[in-house]
Amino acid sequence: MLDPALQKTLDAVLARNPGEPEFHQAAREVFDSLAVVQERHPEYNDLGILARLCEPERQIIFRVPWVDDRGQVQVNRGFRVEYNSALGPYKGGLRFHRSVNLSIVKFLGFEQIFKNSLTGLPIGGGKGGSDFDPHGKSDGEVMRFCQSFMSELYRHIGEYRDVPAGDIGVGAREIGYLFGQYKRLSNQYEAGVLTGKGLDWGGSLVRTEATGYGAAIFAEEMLKVRDTSFDGRRAVVSGSGNVAIYAIQKIQQLGGIAITASDSSGYVVDEDGIDLELLKQIKEVERGRIAEYAERRGGRARFVSEGSVWDVPADVALPCATQNELHARDAKKLVENGVIAVSEGANMPSTPEAVEIFQAAGVAFGPGKAANAGGVATSALEMQQNAARDAWSFEYTEGRLTEIMRGIHQNALETADEFGRPGNYVIGANVAGFRKVADAMIAFGVI
Ligand code: GLU
Secondary structure, three states, X not given: OOOHHHHHHHXXXXXXXXXXXXXHHHHHHHHHHXXXXXXXXXXXXXXXXXXXXXXXXXXXXXXXXXEOOOOOEEEEEEEEEEEEOOOOOEEEEEEEOOOOOHHHHHHHXXXXXXXXXXXXXXXXXXXXXXXXXXXXXXXXXXXXXXXXXXXHHHHHOEOOOXXXXXXXXXXXXXXXXXXXXXXXXXXXXXXXXXXXXXXXXXXXOOHHHHHHHHHHXXXXXXXXXXXXXXXXXXXXXXXXXXXXXXXXXXXXXXXXXXXXXXXXXXXXXXXXXXXXXXXXXXXXXXXXXXXXXXXXXOOOEEEEOXXXXXXXXXXXXXXXXXXXXXXXXXXXXXXXXXOOEEEOOOOOOEOHHHHHHHHXXXXXXXXXXXXXXXXXXXXXXXXXXXXXXXXXXXXXXHHHHHHHHHHHHHXXXXXXXXXXXXXXXXXXXXXXXXXXXXXXXXXXXXX
């Protein structure tokens, strides 16, 4: 049961945003966590901070027309939700996937506010994307789509205003086409307007690896609290995109054995540890299916098309695919199989029921807004390098990322303690992320 004043605010938020289940899920989780703050600081809610936080500062929805390779006109919908700029310019990725709608963009944008605050860097929260599906599209089609998308978006973004980046379906290729069109339309080389750029034209080393690396580092920090480490431990990872690939790499560097990867067609199990070069070749270069991994591994790996990757016994789990990919039954199975830590590389991959099961079983659970903040944190480092017209080394940048991830872990852990919920990283992350944004909003007055 929520405090009645909080409940009233939440009810109004839910009623004002009907038909947006993912956004409701993200909002509910934050309100549940903030119950501990409400007990000590009712002034946040009284000052309308929560009501204002839940209402995006600006939401842009636009038509994206483009012509496919057959000469047919296609129409997609573009979104940019500029959620909160209390701590800095709106910052967050663009997702191109057929599932994208306003609910998805708003849940992601809302999460991004707290995540970006936790990084300790000066970035606000935002998110965008389109229901465009890059799968099976030619480079030419992707380019024309990106150019059309940016032809509207360019007027809303800027180094000091809103700084998009990648997310699912948006990688270096798409950022290149988007940046090219922005540069052409604005007639200036404004490197800091987008992050995730190529290394030759303003990108940062470690940005590609950062989300996956960060999620593995966060897991390692949670293991350290339990006086253990990745050393010799089996890890089950879902997904096979940018986050999963570099989570696997970092787990291996930390001495763990990452034994799985997946896509929408199924998963592969490789008991020797995933062969990263092969996975990257299939997924990044050829943009192929995960089954090919098992075929090309010569009997050392198996492909499974039924059931769930979470059925594979492991000590640590890193969901790195997408929202709501890990359900109550999966959480039960992982707990039965003895999992000790779960670190979310994706955004909101565990359902609320799954999170409850992990927490009730005493599993260390790192929520996405803390565990996957390494990506956006390194985007902020890319912005720093762009502003200084500088380029840092891999070692230095990775050192900064590691420091930031350890800081987020520590902050979430200490905040959970401070509010009497030791070990609860969900409450710790939400409260710590919230406080900083809320205090800045109070300083600015009612705007
Ligand atoms: N899409 C990533 C996220 O979910 C990164 C955003 C960014 O780098 O701005 O945090």
